Amino acid sequence: MKSSTLMVILVLQAVLVMGIFAAVAKENAVGESKGNTETNGGKLKCCSNCNFSFSGLYTCEDVVKKCDPVCKSCAVVKTHPVKKFKCTDTFLGMCGPPCKH
Numbered sequence: 001m002k003s004s005t006l007m008v009i010l011v012l013q014a015v016l017v018m019g020i021f022a023a024v025a026k027e028n029a030v031g032e033s034k035g036n037t038e039t040n041g042g043k044l045k046c047c048s049n050c051n052f053s054f055s056g057l058y059t060c061e062d063v064v065k066k067c068d069p070v071c072k073s074c075a076v077v078k079t080h081p082v083k084k085f086k087c088t089d090t091f092l093g094m095c096g097p098p099c100k101h
Contacts, residue, residue, distance in 0.1 A: 018054075040089040042070035043096060050095035058095050060087055 039057065045068055049061035063084045067074035071087035078084035 038090075039092045040070065040072055041092065043091065043093060044068050044070060044087070046096045046099035048098045052095055056092055058091050058093070059089070060091075060095070062086065062099060064099075 044060055047058075047060035047062055050058055051061055052058040063077055063086050065082070065084065067085045067087045071089055073088045074085050075088050076083060077086045
């Protein structure tokens with residue numbers, strides 16, 4: 001019983017370390033051009049459709065009337081009948097709470 005618990009702890013620790021390395025590599029764009037790999041250090045007020053990865057990075061897939069002020073790259077995703085936007089930034093950390101509609 002103790003050996004299986006220890007094994008689970010070691011595996012979880014390895015996953016955590018790999019996630020940290022992946023986040024640092026993504027943030028520093030190791031081996032890549034600096035194109036669109038920059039992470040936004042801010043935090044969204046809310047996000048209902050969060051696309052979270054174990055690397056500690058996330059994007060928000062919400063389509064909204066107006067992007068959150070912390071968003072650096074806000075793309076138009078719908079123009080008719082009403083203009084709608086989506087924040088295309090990649091954030092480091094945990095997703096915010098779900099948005100209230």
